[in-house]
Amino acid sequence: MSTITLRRAAYAAGGAIALTLTLGITGAVAEPANPECIAPAQPGGGFDITCKLAQASLAQSGALTEMMRVSYMPGGIGAVAFNTIVGQRRNEPGTIVAFSGGSLLNLAQGKFGEYDADAVRWVASTGTDYGAAVVAADSPWQSLSDMMEAIKADPTSVIIGAGGTIGSQDWMKAALTAQAAGVDHTAMRFVAFEGGGECATALQGGHVNVCMGDVGESQGAIDGGAPLRLLAIYSAERLNGSLAEVPTAKEQGYDIEWPIMRGFYVGPEVSDEDYTFWAQAFEKAMADPGYAALLEERNLQPLPLTGEELQATVAERVATYRELASGFGLVQE
Amino acid sequence: MAPAEEPSQRGLERPLWITLALWTMPALVFLLGGGLLFSAATINDLSDSAYDRSLAGAIRAIDLNVSTASGGIGIELPYPLFESFQATASGEVYFRVSTDDGLVEIGDALLPAPPMLEDGEFTFYDAVYLGRAVRVGASKRKLEEPLYGASQAQSIVIEVAETTGSREAFRERLISRAIWRDALTVLVAVGLLALGVRLALHPLTVLKQRLDLRDPDDRSRLDVVGLPSEVRPLVDAVNGLIERYHLQGEAQRRFIDDASHQLKTPLAVLRSQIDYALRADDPTTSRAVLEAMRPVTERAARMTSQLLSLARARNAALLDTSASAPVDLATLAGDVARLHLGQARRRGLKIEIEAPDEAVMGQGSEALLFEAASNLLDNAIRVSPDGGRILLKAEADAPSSVRLRVMDEGPGMSEEMLGQVGERFHAGWETQNGTQTSTGLGLSIVTVIMEAQNGVLILANRPEGGLVAEMRLPAADTTKPLNTPRRR
Numbered sequence: 001m002s003t004i005t006l007r008r009a010a011y012a013a014g015g016a017i018a019l020t021l022t023l024g025i026t027g028a029v030a031e032p033a034n035p036e037c038i039a040p041a042q043p044g045g046g047f048d049i050t051c052k053l054a055q056a057s058l059a060q061s062g063a064l065t066e067m068m069r070v071s072y073m074p075g076g077i078g079a080v081a082f083n084t085i086v087g088q089r090r091n092e093p094g095t096i097v098a099f100s101g102g103s104l105l106n107l108a109q110g111k112f113g114e115y116d117a118d119a120v121r122w123v124a125s126t127g128t129d130y131g132a133a134v135v136a137a138d139s140p141w142q143s144l145s146d147m148m149e150a151i152k153a154d155p156t157s158v159i160i161g162a163g164g165t166i167g168s169q170d171w172m173k174a175a176l177t178a179q180a181a182g183v184d185h186t187a188m189r190f191v192a193f194e195g196g197g198e199c200a201t202a203l204q205g206g207h208v209n210v211c212m213g214d215v216g217e218s219q220g221a222i223d224g225g226a227p228l229r230l231l232a233i234y235s236a237e238r239l240n241g242s243l244a245e246v247p248t249a250k251e252q253g254y255d256i257e258w259p260i261m262r263g264f265y266v267g268p269e270v271s272d273e274d275y276t277f278w279a280q281a282f283e284k285a286m287a288d289p290g291y292a293a294l295l296e297e298r299n300l301q302p303l304p305l306t307g308e309e310l311q312a313t314v315a316e317r318v319a320t321y322r323e324l325a326s327g328f329g330l331v332q333e
Numbered sequence: 334m335a336p337a338e339e340p341s342q343r344g345l346e347r348p349l350w351i352t353l354a355l356w357t358m359p360a361l362v363f364l365l366g367g368g369l370l371f372s373a374a375t376i377n378d379l380s381d382s383a384y385d386r387s388l389a390g391a392i393r394a395i396d397l398n399v400s401t402a403s404g405g406i407g408i409e410l411p412y413p414l415f416e417s418f419q420a421t422a423s424g425e426v427y428f429r430v431s432t433d434d435g436l437v438e439i440g441d442a443l444l445p446a447p448p449m450l451e452d453g454e455f456t457f458y459d460a461v462y463l464g465r466a467v468r469v470g471a472s473k474r475k476l477e478e479p480l481y482g483a484s485q486a487q488s489i490v491i492e493v494a495e496t497t498g499s500r501e502a503f504r505e506r507l508i509s510r511a512i513w514r515d516a517l518t519v520l521v522a523v524g525l526l527a528l529g530v531r532l533a534l535h536p537l538t539v540l541k542q543r544l545d546l547r548d549p550d551d552r553s554r555l556d557v558v559g560l561p562s563e564v565r566p567l568v569d570a571v572n573g574l575i576e577r578y579h580l581q582g583e584a585q586r587r588f589i590d591d592a593s594h595q596l597k598t599p600l601a602v603l604r605s606q607i608d609y610a611l612r613a614d615d616p617t618t619s620r621a622v623l624e625a626m627r628p629v630t631e632r633a634a635r636m637t638s639q640l641l642s643l644a645r646a647r648n649a650a651l652l653d654t655s656a657s658a659p660v661d662l663a664t665l666a667g668d669v670a671r672l673h674l675g676q677a678r679r680r681g682l683k684i685e686i687e688a689p690d691e692a693v694m695g696q697g698s699e700a701l702l703f704e705a706a707s708n709l710l711d712n713a714i715r716v717s718p719d720g721g722r723i724l725l726k727a728e729a730d731a732p733s734s735v736r737l738r739v740m741d742e743g744p745g746m747s748e749e750m751l752g753q754v755g756e757r758f759h760a761g762w763e764t765q766n767g768t769q770t771s772t773g774l775g776l777s778i779v780t781v782i783m784e785a786q787n788g789v790l791i792l793a794n795r796p797e798g799g800l801v802a803e804m805r806l807p808a809a810d811t812t813k814p815l816n817t818p819r820r821r
Contacts, residue, residue: 087482
């Protein structure tokens, strides 16, 4: 049931592109000094990719003249950075923070502290990623079913790695898959990492058997030469390019889709002018003809949302996620 | 008595080493068992502290890699660390790093929650993770400064858990080693006990062989050299028994010697007299011979009775030591004198008794002492000249001894004879003193009796003429109440 809701949300987001473009006409604002993109994780994960995309696209399109710096602030899959922005760095016009659908899920569960989605200003969504089950290249498993059989046989023998702890989006993907296979998701052996990059490292070290990660970060690592393999992608249809070879979870009999919005927010006290600057800058970047190539390089699908439209989508998603998390008994009231 | 049905009797028939083992082994096993429980607890504590220390080391190593330089909390994955850790612990290692505000949680998310910790505290506890027993070390410390705008510094909690397999195996190895050691100790103790008893009792086996091979006439004491002190009393008792049997045998032999010797002479005299009488045609001569035979026969009869009393005295000396009791020598003298009064009166003798007012208590058998005194008085009466005077004098002559003296006015004894007194029977007396006077057995009897009473017979010639015979006895234990019934 929850899967249907999610899919609808994704389509709704996809259908709103036209509205976004109208906002791009407003006048130019002065560029903030020392632009910085905070990736709230260790390097190498989805947040890193998101920041690098912003860095590349804003530079390519000329929306930002100064080179944007990427910094890392690990802690709680975005929780620490969110709290920093809300608590300490409320008014830093040059600082944008990467977020993902996973951040919204955590926000929905109260894992970001006492704050909700209104605590920051959501600037732009630059693309969508999909969940993926990643294994080592030499893993004996060829499908999600192989993995589920192994978990069924001995739940403690399969170490599932994930960015984020119980209730995180990576855990959620594993739990949904287990549910679909009729396996008790509470019996799964679960190890939390500070993002998908670290999980991939542990996977290569043989410390975990599977990472419930994202297509973008995983394929990025594979493209970089890491001996990893995608077992399944949690998208509705097969993706393009080299990813076309990877079967969807749906094809393998698990009717689960897991799109991951990737975007940025700024501090709550950032002025309207600066907020608008960032929204327009991203509109410009995403409208650039070279943007599609940048997305494809990072194995992301387009999802251009900015401004009010994004605020609304975020609110909607948080609500959807809260519903989903309640189903697992995860929401902290 | 049916010994087979007496349990105590049955128990005594068990080999000594089994009896000893039955007494000592339960206590030994109990002590070792107690020691084992104690050392098991110690081993548990020791292995816990040793393994906990390595957990603490892993926690510190993880803590060193927690970085807050970015403003966030960066934790380097501890897997390289765990690889060496797991190699030594030969188990699985789990970890979790989290902040107390719940925003950060890295590692094994399903590890059981740690107990409430103070900042800077290390704690170790047993838990179950993934259905396996684990030992968890947990520590909590405050970050140097508050992060992400919090009002106060967050605390970071690091937990490291390891499966207890190797720890348990280590313990079991140590404990089973201790159990084997103790079991071996018990076995060795039983073996040593059996061996020790066997070795300790070996001298007894040798003794038994010596006894088996011993000549029946061998009167020497058994040698106690080389025997354990515990069995010496036994050997001493056996020696005492041998001695008593020997003395008894000796006494009997002597008696037979004495009797045959003493009876041979009068019987030979009587036979020759009878021969003479048979050869004589004259009835007057026959009558004279018969009259001559009469004292010989009387003497032989008296001698027979004396021989019997000598034998009795000797046996008593050996066997009847229990009859010893305080005896009043003054009363004894009176009684003896009364018995011989008729005999003395026929000879016109006067018997005087001299005794202090208080009792003169000696220690001995009253019946035997009476016999001895009676013999001495009899002798005195025989040797005294008609109308003579005999004095019986009882007195205490020293704090520890008493005496009864019999003094007569007879011829006394030669120095040679005095020297022979006490050396058992003297055949020479008969010929010397003539058939009318003494058999010579009397003094032998007295000597034997006095020896049996721990006393002594002393004979001496009186300067004024006559013999003084002194029975000296140990004084009765005066601390004892003198309420033993006196013979009247």
